[in-house]
Amino acid sequence: MEDGDGFQASGDACDVDDDNDSVPDVEDNCRLVRNERQEDDDDDDVGNACDNCPYISNGPSVEEGGQGDNDRDGAGDVCDDDDDDDRVKDRSDNCPLVANDQENMDGDEQGDACDDDLDGDGDRNVDDNCVESPNPDQTDLDDDGLGDECDEDRDGDGELDIDDNCVESPNPDQTDLDDDGLGDECDEDRDGDGELDVDDNCVESPNSDQADLDDDGLGDECDTDMDGDDVVDLFDNCVGYPNTDQANADGDLLGDPCDDDADGDGIPSADEKDMGMVVLEEDSDRDTISDGIEAGIYTTGMMPEFPDTDGDGDIDALDLDSDGDGLSDMNEAGDSDLHTPPFDANDDGVLDFLDPDSDDDGILDGRDNCRFDENPSQKDSKPGDAWGDACDPDQDYDGDGVPNEPDNCALGANAEQQNGDGDQFGDICDDDLDNDGVLDPADNCTYAVNPDQADTDGDGVGDACNDDWDSDGILNDVPDNCPTVPNPDQANLDHDELGDACDPDRDGDGVLDEVDNCEGLANAEQTDSDGDALGDACDNCREADNPLQEDEDDDDVGDACDNCAAARNPGQEDSDGDGMGDACDPSDPGAGGAGGAGAAGGDSSAASAGGSPPRLHLDLGGGGFSCRFAAPDRLSSQPLAAVAAVAAASLLAARRRPRRSPRAPSR
Known part of the structure; x- marks a missing residue:
């Protein structure tokens, strides 16, 4: 390293005199600044040559942490009267080591720049939820981390307190039903009717009289169904008039039962009916021009006059070419919106669909190559383009x-x-939007191709655009198991894909119903033992021809094969095998017929040889007959006569009973 003596020397780490002032570093009070004399006026072990306060002790050296100079201006803090260099003398500076504008929010001895409790509320800034607003209780209504004293939206509803009509109750929509300046969330009488909400039978609907017509505890002003037609008033288009189906042809606020102009075309429904127009359609002839306009209301501003502009016998409201110019009214309307005035190209006050010559050039619109530009010559420099020169x-x-x-x-x-x-x-000028060859006014599916106009349920909406072809309340794609035959109950005997109403084989036995000898009862073999056209599966006498299926005693065994035709015996028991069932055979023990007990009928006896003659008792009362023998001293010796008598009585009883319709036997 260079130590200033002009010679390349060893580095400072091994140089004993770094400043080359002939004073060894270990003794030098300015080791890096030459100061041979080692002057130190403040005696702080830092020589004057390198001391930032040479006359005020502020040692030791910089290396040892002394010589503090907060603002790094070269003057040490102990001799600098403005340590933070903010032009405020330290003796007056409320933050002597931090440059500041002397702001002091809480008026204590420390300026804001160095005060750890700016608002002086006892909570340090790092913990204070309102650093600049005293709030020793640290309340925070909306728990957003910002104390109430400094939170401009205390309830956290998105509305600043200065604008919030319920400062301490969240109400972001600021609803104020009674406009009293107090939001609903904190208003004890929201509707301002003088009844506190706790007692009000319509909390949000003013009803100072508390009227409650149906005594259901809900006041009339807020009762959702005042007319009791099961349609809430909010959606009821005829409040006070029962109309469960809510029919509303013109889609206005009034349902058809209470609307004098049900289709909303400006013409009273009664007048439309008289003129043969469609009462519930705003455009009777479907030419995209409202009946009201075609009836003269638009041009006269008065009640309908029902004009016939072209004098062809059809009023304009029912005429597809009202002015007879060869162009349909739909074409001349200008657009498909019923609620905009039809076109008037030359602004002469006569609508084009009523003006056979819209541009007054003497050429009827239907033949005019410039319908909206006067061009009596019909000059067309480009023949075949359908446009005259006047309308380039x-x-x-x-x-x-x-x-x-x-x-x-x-x-x-x-x-x-x-x-x-x-x-x-x-689309706006196309009178056949789906291009199926049926003009839109007559097309039952304007936007769906259906040249055959099929309409299974006859509701005026074609099958091609009807999601319930048979109008049975089951949508086609639910799916309806008979989409073209009404069957709201979706009955399906054989549980296949076709409902009974349209299934040619309801019982699913592979035999069509029209030739099935047991329609509704599966019998694929079609066995008919007695050849009476009724299959064995549903024949109450499989071995006896009985196409009428008579069953007098209703025991599921037909009279033709019943061994007791007038006595119910579904099991056909015959103990003695004589062809007469036990239920009506007097020779069988316990036989008593269907009628049972009692002797309400006559009494007959047959003589026997010797002794007291046996007596045959016949009971013809009750629901049938009964018979028994009485022989005081011995059994009857004339059984055949008794049997004959019983048979005669049985036949008599059978003749007196009404016939019943045949039915299939129980299975």
Whole structure:
């Protein structure tokens, strides 16, 4: 290292006299500054030559941490009267070691620049949730880390307290129902009707009289269904008039039952009905011009006059070419919005659809090659382009930024050139938007191609755009198991993809219903043992021809094969095998018929040889008949006569009963 003596020497670390002043470093009070005399006026072991306060002790040396100079101006702090160099003398400076403008928020001895408790509330700045606002209790209503004393939005609802109508109750929407300056969240009488909310039967609806028509505890002013039609008043389009279906043809605020002009075309519904117009459609002839305009309301400003401009017998509201100029009203309307006035190209006060010669050049609009520009000569320098010279195709007649050529609606502004069906006409001037050959006024699916106009449910909306073809309340894509046949219950006997209403084989046995001998009961084999056209699966007499399926005793066994036709015996028990069921056979123990006990009927007896004759008791009362023998001294010796008598009684009872319809046997 160079030590200033002009010779290359060893480094300071091994040089005993770094400043080359002939005083060894270990004795030198300014080791790096030459000071042969070693003067030290303040006796602080730092020589005057290197002491930043030579006359005031501020040792030891810099290397040992002394010689403090806060503002690094070369004058040590002990002799510098402005240690922070802020032009405020230390004796007056409230932060002598920190340059500051002497601000002192809490008025203590320390300036703000060096005060660890700026607001003097006893909470150090690092812990204080309001550093500059005294708040010893550190309250923080919204827990956002900012104390209430310095939080401009104490309740944390996004509204500054200065503007907040409920300073300590969060209410970001600042609702104030009664406009009293006190927000709803902190107002004990929100609706300002003089009734405190705790007692008010309509807390948010002024009703000082507390009227409650239906005594349900909810005042009339806030009762959601005043007319009891199960439609809440908020959505009820005829409050006070029951109208559960909420029919509203014109989409205004009034439902059809309480709207004198149900379709909103300005014409009373009664007048429309008288004129043969469609009462619930604003545009009866669907030419994109409102009935009200076509009835003369627009031009006269008075009640409808129902004019017939071209005198063809059809009023304009029902005429697709009102002025008879060869152009449809839809074409001359200008746009498809029913609520904008139709076009009046020459501003003569006569709307184009009522003006057969819109530009007054003597050429009917239907043949005029410049319908909106007077050109009686019809000069066309470019034959075949459909535009006369007076309306140069390079112009932009409708001002939509698209030149007339190739504007797909040159007479109707449509900058986006929307053309749903891709034909030569833009949507706003296309009278067949889906290009299916059916003009829009008559098309039951304006935006869906359906040239056949199929409408399964006849609701006026074509199948192509109807999500419930059969109007049974089940949408086609739910899916409806019979989309073209109404079946709201979706009954499906065989659980296949087709509902019963449209399933040609309801029981799913592979045999169509029209030829199935047991329709509704699966029997793929179609077995018919008795050949009566009823399959065995549903025949109550499988071995006896009985197409009418009579079953007098309702025991699921047809009369044709029932061994007791007038006595219910579904098991057909016949203990003695004589062809007469136990239920009606007097020769079987316990036989008593369907009628059971009692002797309400007559009493007959047959003579027997010797002794007391046996008696045959026939009971024809109750629900059937019963029979029994009585022989005081011995059994009857005439069983055949008794059997014959019982059979006769049974036949008599059967004849007296009404016939029942056949039914399939229980399975």
